[in-house]
Amino acid sequence: MTVTIIGAGSIGQAVAGIAVASGHAVQILARDAGKAAQAAASSGAASGTIGDPIAGDVVVLAVPYPAVGEVLGVYAGTLAGKVLVDVTNPLDFSTFDSLVVPADGSAAAVIQALVPEARVVKAFNTTFAATLATRAVGGTTTTVLIAGDDADAKTAVAAVVEGGGLIAVDAGSLRRARELESLGFLQLTLAATEKIGWTGGFALVK
Structure with a gap:
């Protein structure tokens, strides 16, 4: 399986490392080709710019929530059937004191409405990049909480997480x-x- 990560920040790099450790091919795309190449170098991933064809069966949106609409616009019509992983936390960055989605909704729901042909999964948003990279929160193995309506899509994301040395929980x-x-x-x-x-950060202890 190939995993495409859109975004070359710390979360994108951490998820890339997990996917590589899980034995998957990884592609990192970013606005800046140099940043994408630098992010890819640490994990041995391929790199490119946003707008390049998506190679992955699993696509991880590792960009700030305000950038999601633009990215999805670039790839309109090309995400049908793909597992689309939303890692965003839709904060109001002007106040850092609220979420910008409706009280009965979520960023993931907005994304699913924008690309109804994709299989949207929420994951990686309750962990910091450092705890993804180290696989630990304190003395506990990092847990990735996964939500979605497509069972096969959740299973695919869980396989990447667990193959990379973390715990996945549906x-x-x-x-x-x-x-x-x-x-x-x-x-x-x-x-x-x-x-x-x-x-x-928060850890899940069974």
């Missing part, structure tokens, strides 16, 4: 993305106010 249908985004929002605000570090 959090339910795509409706649960709202709760995952609220959890991600809380974790971000705690880190931004220095209540926790960016190498910490």
Whole structure:
């Protein structure tokens, strides 16, 4: 399987490392070809710019939420049947004190409505890049919570997560993305106010 990651930031690089460790081919696309190449170099992934053809069966949207609409516009009509992983937390970046999606909705739901032919999965938004890269939160293995309506799509994402040395937990249908985004929002605000570090966060203990 090939995993395409759109975005060359810290989350994108961490997910790329997980996918490579899981034995999959990885493609990283970014606006800046140099940044994409630099991000890819650490994991041995291929790189390119946004607008290049998507190679992946699984596509990870590792860009800030305000950029999602533009990216999906670039790839309109090319995402049918693909597993589209939304890692965003739709914060109001002007206040850092609220989410910008409806109270009964989520960024993932917005994305699914924009690309109804894709199989949208919410994942990786409740973990910081550092805990993805190290595979640990404190002394506990990092857990990736996964929500979606397509069972096969969730299984594909879980296989990448587990193959890369993390724990995957099915959090339910795509409706649960709202709760995952609220959890991600809380974790971000705690880190931004220095209540926790960016190498910490929430852990799931069974």
